[in-house]
Amino acid sequence: MLIQVVGVPDDRTSEEVCACVRLHTSAKVTADELKEFCRGKVSDFLVPKYILFMEDAFPTTETGKFSRNQIAAQAKSLLGLSNMAQTSQKLISSYLHVPHKRPCSGKTTGQLFNERANNNPDKEMYVFYADKERKTYKQMQDELGIKVIVLMRSPSDLCDKACQVIPELAVNSAENLNCQGTPTLRYVINAGTTKCSGAYSLADFMEVGNAVEKSDFLEACELVDLDDxxxxxxxxxxxxxxxxxxxxxxxxxxxxxxxxxxxxxxxxxxxxxxxxxxxxxxxxxxxxxxxxxxxxxxxxxxxxxxxxxxxxxxxxxxxxxxxxxxxxxxxxxxxxxxxxxxxxxxxxxxxxxxxxxxxxxxxxxxxxxxxxxxxxxxxxxxxxxxxxxxxxxxxxxxxxxxxxxxxxxxxxxxxxxxxxxxxxxxxxxxxxxxxxxxxxxxxxxxxxxxxxxxxxxxxx
CATH class of the missing domain: 3.40.50.12780 (ANL, N-terminal domain)
Incomplete structure (x- = not known):
């Protein structure tokens, strides 16, 4: 068994211990077993946080010595820590910055969604367990457009409870709700089955989307920016x-x-x-x-x-x-x-x-x-x-x-x-x-x- 111990970046402590291990072909040991072996023999902070089992030979310098810099670089890459900050200085003030590990794509939510739907059209996107309904990316793409996804489907008794809190829901019309206790409340959409005169039904709400031309909707989508x-x-x-x-x-x-x-x-x-x-x-x-x-x-x-x-x-x-x-x-x-x-x-x-x-x-x-x-x-x-x-x-x-x-x-x-x-x-x-x-x-x-x-x- 060959072991090389190196330091790798850590957001909290700036650096943590990583043990890179090359086992003999007949050897069998787990990371937990190695950590347990270390406990009690070295200080707690020296027990490796990470243990990596390496398949390839350790890189060496021109003089034949193990190259700790190259081994550390391999460890950081395998652990996904290559681009993390705070590798050289220990914190002395309460300020910290961690950069992104990869650049953002620059795509809007709609662009990301269409990309997923086009690449995985038949994959399940949502499962509405209580309603026993499943939707693929393609189905959601066809339904979205100028409409909406309704994820929280309220049981019918919630409408009765809402009327107890807002009495106007039971007597006023959806067009003129005029709630005294909640004057800023203008629209209520009822996704349940109980009738409620002061609320629009979910079907009515979804129908609003049909009043918009598809071409107008797609044109509007092109104008959406990341900062919108x-x-x-x-x-x-x-x-x-x-x-x-x-x-x-x-x-x-x-x-x-x-x-x-x-x-x-x-x-x-x-x-x-x-x-x-x-x-x-x-x-x-x-x-x-x-x-x-x-x-x-x-x-x-x-x-x-x-x-x-x-x-x-x-x-x-x-x-x-x-x-x-x-x-x-x-x-x-x-x-x-x-x-x-x-x-x-x-x-x-x-x-x-x-x-x-x-x-x-x-x-x-x-x-x-x-x-x-x-x-x-x-x-x-x-x-x-x-x-x-x-x-x-x-x-x-x-x-x-x-x-x-x-x-x-x-x-x-x-x-x-x-x-x-x-x-x-x-x-x-x-x-x-x-x-x-x-x-x-x-x-x-x-x-x-x-x-x-x-x-x-x-x-x-």
Whole structure:
């Protein structure tokens, strides 16, 4: 056995230990076994974070010595770390920048979608599990045009509940809703079966698209730019006043770069977690971004679990559809693990579960390991995604809730005077990058207060 230990880039510590191993043809050993062998014999920080099994001979210098620079370059390439920053300097202030690993394509969401549909016309794009309906890329392409995708199909009883909150829905017409309690509410679209005089039916809404000529629609599509609004994603409303976060078309292209950072584990093995993704609608705005748009900026199939939260339904969908990845809140995960019949569901296909909002207790992480190979925390919001854990992180990093900065982002921590603070000093987190929102829809003052002219988003 030959072993060469080299340093490779790391977003958090600037450099991590990587052991490159060439085994004898008859030798058999795993990466975990080698790490366990090291523990107790060397300091914890010297236990290799990465172990790579090399098939080819180690490169050598002209004098016949092993070339550590070339070996390190090979390791960085195999781990997908070749273009990451922070390889030479250790952080001394609370500022960090990580560049993109690859350039963006420069295509709008519509262009990306048509490219996927043309290359994979018969591949499933969406599965509406509760409705027992499946749509291929080609079918969605034919249906889209001047119409819309309706992902959240509300059960009929939600219309009755809405009428209790907004009485005018039951008595006023859809054309003249005039709600006293919610004066800014102008249109309601009812996707259920219960009649509601103050709401347009989904069929009526879809019919509006037929009034536009196809040629006019295609001509308008040609005018769409990367910096034009893609959509409005409402915040969770934790302040009591949800804001309409407006993102540009470049969101899809940039988000795909972030997903690349989650596609390999510590040994450099590919993780195919995006092939069949379960979208839990109750996850809110971020769920719409990562789930509904996922088939557009990757080749994933998104399975729409259902219009309302149901832990049993989620487990059943994961079992039936062989789900490989999902995004859910901590309490969603806990609910699923606490199901009395969870052992009756085969969740072995689940490669990765992405979550956020709170630290994952050790006990919950240990239980979650029985149903998913990787459970990762992310940090950000509807305004933008700043950082996340990766499948390459050690258990110490995962349990310590440390994060790697999302490719293409800058992050700083500032004090009351808005100056960058020394490391390990509490302050306000700010970040900037091309995946940040454009503005809050119709709220210029709130936009100016949180997003400065120089592009920095102040999280508060």
């Amino acid at each position: 609004p893609l959509g409005v994603f409402f915040t969770s409303g934790s302040t009591g006043f949800p804001k309409g976060v407006t993102h540009a078309h470049r969101l899809c292209d940039i988000f795909s770069t972030f997903l690349d950072s989650l596609s390999t584990d510590a040994e450099g093995n590919e993780i195919l977690w995006m092939s069949r993704y379960a979208l839990i609608m109750s996850f809110g705005g971020i769920g719409a971004q990562t789930g509904a748009l996922l088939p557009i900026f990757t080749k994933a199939t998104t399975i729409i679990v259902g219009p309302v939260y149901d832990a049993k339904m989620i487990a059943r969908v994961m079992h039936d559809e062989k789900v490989t990845g999902t995004t859910m809140l901590i309490h969603h995960l806990n609910d699923i693990l606490n199901l009395s019949d969870i052992k009756d569901h085969d969740l072995s296909s689940l490669e990765l579960c992405f979550t956020g909002g709170s630290i994952i207790p050790r006990s919950l992480r240990d239980r979650a390991a029985k149903i998913t190979k990787h459970i990762l925390l992310g940090y950000g919001g509807s305004e933008g995604f700043a950082a996340s854990q990766t499948p390459r992180d050690s258990i110490e990093v995962l349990e310590g809730a440390a994060y790697s900065l999302t490719p293409g982002q800058e992050l700083k921590i500032i004090g009351p005077d808005e100056q960058i603070l020394p490391i390990n000093t509490p302050g306000e987190i700010c970040f900037r990058g091309r995946n940040l929102f454009m503005y809050y829809w119709g709220e210029d003052e709130k936009t100016k207060a949180s997003k400065r002219p120089n592009g920095w988003y102040h999280t508060g």
